[in-house]
Amino acid sequence: MYILAINCGSSSIKGKLYPIPSQPTQPLRDCASLSVSNIASHGERIKVKVNWTEGGKGLEEEGEDGGNVEYSSLVPMLLGKLTTSGSVNKADIHYVVHRIVHGGTHEKGLVITKDHTEGLDEMDKLSEFAPLHNHHAVLAVRSCLEALPDHTSFLAFDTLFHQTIPPETYTYALPPAHKPIQMPIRKYGFHGLSYASIVRSLAGHLRKREEEINIVVAHLGSGASACCIKGGKSIDTSMGLSPLEGLIGGTRSGTIDPTAIFHMFEDPGADGGLEGIQVTKAELVFNKQSGLLALAGTTNFGLLLSRLSNPSDPEHGQAALAYSIYLDRLMGYVSQYLFKLLSTLPLSSIDGIVFSGGIGERASPLRKDVLSRFSWLGAEVDEGKNESKEIEEGVKEITKQGSGLKGWVVETDEEGWCAQLAREEFGF
Ligand SMILES: Nc1ncnc2c1ncn2[C@@H]1O[C@H](COP(=O)(O)OP(=O)(O)O)[C@@H](O)[C@H]1O
Ligand SMILES: CC(=O)OP(=O)(O)O
Ligand SMILES: [Mg+2]
Structure with missing residues (x-):
């Protein structure tokens, strides 16, 4: 079975x-x-x-x-x-x-x-x-x-x-x-199966109880979000009513001034023409034609990094700006969440910053750029570990021993957490 x-x-x-x-x-x-x-x-x-x-x-x-x-x-x-x-x-x-x-x-x-x-x-x-x-x-x-x-x-x-x-x-x-809706308009948050799996993996690695885990996680894939986790529980996250709010995604704008919608289109509320579901033209553009695709002309973050590292690449300038914008938004949420934790916990109780998702698990220069901006909090990147592809049991520390703020790569296991929830439901 x-x-x-x-x-x-x-x-x-x-x-x-x-x-x-x-x-x-x-x-x-x-x-x-x-x-x-x-x-x-x-x-x-x-x-x-x-x-x-x-x-x-x-x-x-x-x-x-x-x-x-x-x-x-x-x-x-x-x-x-x-x-x-x-x-x-x-x-x-x-x-x-x-x-x-x-x-x-x-x-x-x-x-x-x-x-x-x-x-x-x-x-x-x-x-x-x-x-x-x-x-x-x-x-x-x-x-x-x-x-x-x-x-x-x-x-x-x-x-x-x-x-x-x-x-x-x-x-x-x-x-x-102003119209009947299926549910309250509020922040719901997403990537939760990923965050739950990360808390479990890191707690196992640190031999702590999940209730003792205090981290800021950046789940960076085609959809990207950050989460502030205190005592193993989500206390804030960057996505909102829909997975459009917050960080920049492969084709998603992330947070923008909502009035941009009305300046970009004559008819933002017209049918977007997506097969099988109802979405407006504005939602379609902000979900499918924005983000890295709009900034860099590609959703492929690996390609973006290689253009960035090669100054003679004709796309170097565009890639450099796209990368800086991505990093700027990421720093905004990661710093905000770190300060949320620091407002009630000492630095020594914070387990660190975790990178996950297709980009977070692979883009070592991005991890280094984020962590080095926290050197004033004592973060010291271990270049060898950050660059290495080796990872044991899905968890790897990428900061030096004794680093004041730790950095981690934790492979997301959304499927594993799904299976765990089903196991609890069906009792096997
Ligand atoms: N070697 C790499 N370096 C950086 N980013 C990568 C690399 N390989 C894949 N990616 C990026 O990972 C993202 C896909 O992540 P993933 O978490 O699998 O997406 P999703 O679950 O949202 O479909 C894509 O943006 C892709 O460009
Ligand atoms: C919620 C979300 O954006 O998921 P994904 O990154 O898998 O597309
Ligand atoms: Mg995903």
């Missing part, structure tokens, strides 16, 4: 397959991981990967241009590759847990079966507040219900981890909405 975790990000689909342990006390260990990356990247081909630690033979393939890919075909394709490359049969997968970015006001995850799919329509409606995510995740849930004959689904929400944010932080200074 297996549980499969599926994570539909804005530029990727990631999955992990776990044999269900015979005892509830045994840890979940994945036997396979699967991914499609470069989704929605015009001019880059999608990359499909399946890796087996046991029970199968891995594969790595390139597919069509990410900009032209039909999203609904991707999960059935991945399931096909998983079952043909390894010894698992579709009927052996008894549970599938899906990452759903916006869970609205739900305080826990939702169980879905072939005969009870009401929750899916609600999740699809919430695409209004997560236009790059919820609809695609709902397509993934429906594909699995179709392809895997006998399983129960669980929906795990990014928003769950941020329920501990206090009202003074989640409340916007707005009057009541």
Whole structure:
């Protein structure tokens, strides 16, 4: 018997397959991981990967241009590759847990079966507040219900981890909405499954209880957010009502003055024309045509770094400005959250700054640039460790021994946390 975790990000689909342990006390260990990356990247081909630690033979393939890919075909394709490359049969997968970015006001995850799919329509409606995510995740849930004959689904929400944010932080200074809405307009916060997995991994590494962890985390992927974590709990995060607020993303503007919307378009409220969901033209542009794409002409942060390091590259100047803007916004949130922690805790109780996500885990120059701006707090980057690709059990310190403020790379494990939540729900 297996549980499969599926994570539909804005530029990727990631999955992990776990044999269900015979005892509830045994840890979940994945036997396979699967991914499609470069989704929605015009001019880059999608990359499909399946890796087996046991029970199968891995594969790595390139597919069509990410900009032209039909999203609904991707999960059935991945399931096909998983079952043909390894010894698992579709009927052996008894549970599938899906990452759903916006869970609205739900305080826990939702169980879905072939005969009870009401929750899916609600999740699809919430695409209004997560236009790059919820609809695609709902397509993934429906594909699995179709392809895997006998399983129960669980929906795990990014928003769950941020329920501990206090009202003074989640409340916007707005009057009541002027139209009926599905839920209150306020900060919800996202990437919560990632933050929960990071707290667990770092606590394990430091041999502390999760309640003792005080960190600022920068989860930097196609979507980027920062989180202030005190006593293992979220007390603030940069994303808001939707994953658009806060830091700059691959194609997302992050925080801007809201009046820019009315100066950029004649008709900001016109239908954006996104397939399957309702979004306005303005939301489409701020979600899909802004961010690094608008600043640097690419969403590929690795390419941005290589242009930055080569002064003779014709794109060097543009890359340098894009990088400085990205770093400026990142410093804004990281410093703000560090000061939130320092206002109630001594520096010695703060475990440090954590970098995670596709960019956070790989972009060593960015980590160095952030940490070196905290040298006045005693942060001392260990160049060797920061540059090294080696990482044990998903956690690596990148500052020197004795550094006054520590820096870390912690690999996000959103799929692992999804599987953990499903385990608690189904009791295996
Ligand atoms: N070697 C690299 N250096 C810096 N950034 C990278 C590298 N490889 C991938 N990335 C960036 O990681 C991001 C994708 O991160 P990921 O967390 O997988 O995204 P998501 O989950 O939001 O789809 C992309 O912006 C990509 O450019
Ligand atoms: C919430 C969010 O932006 O997720 P991702 O970075 O996976 O697109
Ligand atoms: Mg992601």
